[in-house]
Amino acid sequence: MIKTFFDWLKQPMGMIAVGIAFLVLFSVAAFGLYQTQQAPEQPIQFPHKTHVAFGIQCLYCHPGASKGPSAGIPTQEKCWACHNQIQKTQTSALLAPLKDAVIGNTPIQWVPVAIVPDFVQFNHRAHIAAGRNCEECHGDLTQMTIYENPQVMNMGWCLNCHVEAAGEDQEKLIKLSDCGTCHY
Amino acid sequence: MADHKNHAEHAEAHLREKHLMLDPLPRGKMNEMVMESMTEKPTWKFWLVFAVLSVITAYGLFYSWGVMIAEGLGVAGVNRPAYWGIFLVNTVFWIGISHAGTFISAILRVFKAEFRRPFTRAAELMTTFGLVQAGFSIFMHMGRVWLSYWLMPYPNQRMLWPNFHSPLSWDLLAITTYLLSSTMYLFLPLIPDVAMARDRSTGWRKTFYKVLALGFRGTEGEWTHLRNAMNIFAFAIIPVMFSVHTIVSWDFAAAMRPGWNSTIFGPYFVVGALHSGMGAVIIVLAVIRSTMKHMKYFIRAEHFDAIGKLMLIISMTWAYFFFNDYMVQWYGGDKWTKQLFHFHEAGPLGWMWFAMLIFNVAIPWAILWNPKWRSTPWLVAVVGIFINIGMWFERYIIVPISLTINRMPFTWRLYEPGIEIPLGIGTLTFFILLYMAASKLIPLIPVWEVQEGQMAHELKKFGRETVVTVSELE
């Protein structure tokens, strides 16, 4: 039986079958890989570019960035303070979830995407204090609707910037390349 | 005169019976015998043993490991302070086993010890299969084995490399090197034999051997290349072999612990490895001799006798190194080392310390000095079993028992193995399984090497004396 199978594999049909099998495997794997890179679904299709275009500063909605580790997601109260006065809020279907959340007093379940794993202790304040601007890491929000990371936020990316920031300063390099700066 | 002649004939017959090299068979016949030993239909006993071992391996090795990966190392017996337990015992043990293969086939080949010829393959297989078990044992031991690839040096975005200060990094590289080189060294002398098997088999076996033989046809050029390659490997693998076990010993010797921090550990471990390895070879030879067809022709009492002598010498060397290590550390006078030595001998597992000395020294010395007993295969195999148990005890004393005693008496605690036991048994059964499978797939006897030896050996008469001559082949 095994022999006949091997023999069959040598024939054109068999070879095609092997080829198809490999193709299927590869495409499934690729699909799986692609899946991991997909942005999650957000409860509200939040248009960052519209808000930025109105001249709203990043820190207005994400004030935590200048004060501590987490930039934070604005409270619904804050959204509503403006949206309450905008006619479109009452009519637009896209804004219905916000209206419902505020009226129903239920929290909007955002899915943060600019995240680091638990074992990384990231602090926004230190980065802002060091003169970094939001867009250096988060990209050009004037072009984005739903936020997407402009690059993979991995350790190499962090470290690259840290090393560059240190430049020739030994003290700074030691501090910025120290494992204990981010991992504890 | 006739008497003399008779006597001479007798002596010659005796020599032929005793020495494989002087007892040539026609090539075809011998090839036939090897093929038969390999391709004969396995008996129900074989399948029964195979099935039982498979079940034990599936449970002991794979299922238990799966449980341990899912649950964490808590299911094992490791604790503070015995952070390393039977896992490391088994790692060292299996690396030790793997040493005999290289020793027999490389060192004896380099020194042209002729008795090696029929069992170099059996020994080399042990090297490779033993290393597989060692690998299993060391990966089992890791808390997060799924990240073990971090120990490999490869460029990555994190800009991180493994720590080359760590003996474990050297260990990993040494074992990997040894596994690769010993596998190649196993493969090179196998080529002419699988080529022979290819020419004598049909069906899937033919395909299998065809792939393995790499198109070897036995031309003069091929032989020259093969011999060159084997020579290079035989010389190159010897330092690798010595380094591997030395490096394994550094896992302990480089650590800042009473009882471990000893400069003699390198050679002591190498000798210990050879000790258990030779014991294991003798067991394997005894088993294949009694279970496989035609093997009594290839493996004879003379081989047990020769290996027995080696075992005796190694046992003496081991005893010397043991004493050396013990004495030097004892005279060091460190209070923790003294405490540890006391614990070795008088602690709850003190019997193990005495058993180690009896099994490793007393029993081999008592039995192997006698040529007659040395030539009794089953007896030498039993000594081999004792030595292997003794050497396992030795590693057990070095790893978990020594770990019990440290510089913080508040933390001393005994080690009680848990899931290590099925895992350890699983490696043993997997080793046997691999060997059983190999015995049915590749020629266990390097036929070409035996034939080469037989060609080189001749009984010549100088006057009345029958003398064995060996011609230089290369």
Place this chain on the structure above:
Amino acid sequence: MSEQFSRRDFLKLAGLGAATTAVLTGCGPASRYVKREPYMEMPEYTATGQSTYYATTCRECAAGCGLVVRTHQGRAIKTEGNANHPLNLGKTCARGQASLQGLYNPDRVTDPIKAGSPLPMDWDAAIQVVADALKNNKPEEVAFLMGMAPDHLFDLVSDLAKETGMNAPIRFGALGMFEARATLSQAAGNLFGEAGLPYFDVGGAQVVLSFGANFLETWLSPVSYTRGFTGLREAQTKQRGTLVQFEARMSATGGKADEWIPLRPGTEALVALAIGKLAAEIKGGAMPRAFAGVDVLDAASKSGIKLETLEHIAGMFANSAGALAIPGGAALGQSNGLEVAEAVLALNALADNFGKPGGMSISALAPDQTEYHRPASAKEMQDFIQKMAGGKFKVLFVHGVNPFFELPNSLGFHSASKNVAQLISFSTFRDETAREANYVFPDHHGLEAWGYQRVATGAMQPVLSGAQPVVSPFYNTRATADVMIAAAQLAGGSFAQALPYADEVEFLQTKVASLLGEADGSFSAPNPQTFMAYFQQYGGWWRNMDGRVAPSASGALNRSIKGDMAEFAGEGEFFFIPFVSPTLAEAGANKPWLQELPDPTTTVMWNTWLEMNPETAHELHIENDDVVRVVSDAGALELPVYVYPAIRPDTVAMPFGQGHTAYGRYAEGRGVNPNDLLGQHFNEAGDLAFAGMKVKIEKTGKKRPLSRLESIMGVYGEGLGEEH
């Protein structure tokens, strides 16, 4: 044939593909991302990613240490000591640290419960039940049993009782029982004419004689006394002070002593008087009447202390400028406990240290307090239980105490509770009382609750410690004060008059506002609202003055004190000393990290053990971890032995804290409760003579390994092989 193969082949491949997809998408969006809910409205003083700190009071024991709790986005993360709080000056004990494990304990009572009903009640119905219980019973048929802490709820219920003729609330706690607080205060009353809780300034002393007082563990106010111990030892300007501990079983305090004197239990009074006599002789002058009657040689032989030792200690005591003697612990829990306390207090009179630095004084009363309220003694509890058994109470409210666990079985609370028609528990946890109660109306956890608490002892100043919620209630619980106020309103009449408040906070404000404008305050405020805000912010209010009172020494030495030996109940050959587990105490067993803290002396975790001298164990052929049966005249217990090198051969000891039959997964079914061995024996002050028993030890042949942090091999050399 080949077609078949190919099809099967494809199926296999497809299966493999599906598995790959599953594995790969395992790292896909669904698992990589979490949902995050923003605040709908940012609470006051909260900023994203930043911690907020709240001052409150620790409710793990009755001492009343000030806490500052770190909260993060509405979760309590860490408790620290309140550095400004006069009692603990920023320090905490292990129990205070672990209080978060009570707050987030998986076995809390989540809703009001009616026994036997599978569904939780709603709070309106619960309040109705309380209102009915108040209204439909005669006032004297309603009783309130509370925890030891003199807190705002005690005031509230006292007010209610005063107005309506209800029984005054009675406070009890096992800690108070094992501390023998009634004995201490009565001895002070007998000697100085005014009952009060003595305060011992260990920090200022030079020589401290402690007669069984385990002041570094659970005694009165351990954090404050530990600070005192630091002062004794880490002398900046004076010499390093000396601590001498008299006790039959080495406690953690005894372990820190420079001299540990294992006297025969029951001879503490004798020894104290003998030391007094010897010291008085050294000092010269007339022999005080208190010490005149004692025969020193007799004391030495009865106590088993060498005469030289007594003389040496008396010499130290007499010649020191800062001599101090402390009575406490098991020494008072004997039939002659009151005499022990008096004899030891008389030593302080001899040392003439009253009110001086390093001396004894009477604790400061809290700012709004006129007299010392001590918790009920065991004798008073016995009377209370007899009333229960006699059917005098129709309703019993229980708050802050777990009488089914904390009271000795022999007092009969369990059977007496059957004669109470309605037992209503306000327990936060599913403890024994909650299990037995007809209703459980869960109070908030201490960290979720408002309140104040008087600091009974340990601080120099009069302190009213303030409590506020550091997080909003996690479950559907309600403050008992709120429940009582609402029920009183519902019941109407004098009930409503007694508690004319909208809620607990208003009640607190009214009470605390009485301090407004008082002199020497730690802060002042222009109006009650601001005052209340500061009160919460600072974690309480205290006077910036030393509130301790120096008792008059005159009478103390001129009373004759009997130096009888204590009498012991029971047949056995071993003195039995139960002591409070320093890490668990009476209510710590449900906090897993407290269970996992090693006991300071034995390092045992998660269990109860019986301490036994190695010699005794050897004679009885008992080894470590052997389970023995301890039999007293009141009961029997089985527990494993810890061979303990620092206990008298004629004594066995055992910690109190485990042996719960309810109280959540970490406490239930773990260890045994020494209370089960205690009989109805009291001392003259009415405290339980918990150390006045003799027990028998029987072997069971069983073994139960104790979980210890230490290595038996390394610490005791056991299992290392023969002599080395």
Place this chain on the structure above:
Amino acid sequence: MMATLSDLKISEVKLSGKEAGKWGMVIDQDICTGCQACVAACAMENNISFVGEEDAGYGRSMHWIRIERFWEGEYPEVKMTPNQPMMCQQCGQAPCEPVCPAFATVHSMAEELNLQVYNRCVGTRYCANNCPYQVRSFNWRDYERPEPLPNQLNPDVTVRRRGIMEKCTFCIQRIHRAQDQAKAEGREVVDGEFTTACAQACPASAITFGRTDDPASLVSQLMKRRSHGVKHLEELGTLPNVTYFKGG
């Protein structure tokens, strides 16, 4: 452009362990009462798992700090030796560091502490074997914290899972928090501004923490004032940063 390892030019002088260290601790054994407050505080601050009775008794407890006590003499002359809190000594030349094959146990150049990088740990446990103080604890299992206990987890500290080594960090999260705060306010960290969880809780004030390289700090003062301080197993050349005062 990706930087490579050779870009990280850290001078050799910095790489070698310095005698003085940076952060240090002074422990007065004479006043330590063994009350376990530090142990509880450490567990609460650092999200340490509890392991249950069986594992705790089998040498698997996760305490980052333990209090050792021994006995001297026999009854009635028996004495309890001064309580000895043992935690990671933050060695200047730590034996745990060179043996880790993955650089999970690594020296912090910036803070001069021994770091344990949890996510880099593959669990060979070599560091724990080689630690002469035996102060490392290994996550033998995924120890359970039933709901709602996880609510108290400190967000500043990584929650560890099975197969990872962990140990005392000198509360590095507090060091970072204090440094970050000081930097934001444009000043240096002041001595006593923050301390470790154990030192903060200790009712006897037996533990003092601070900068040993600052002669004005309290720890330096204590070490100077009381010259008989002991560093454990100093003879091994580990350059520990914890100083013990044994008796009076």
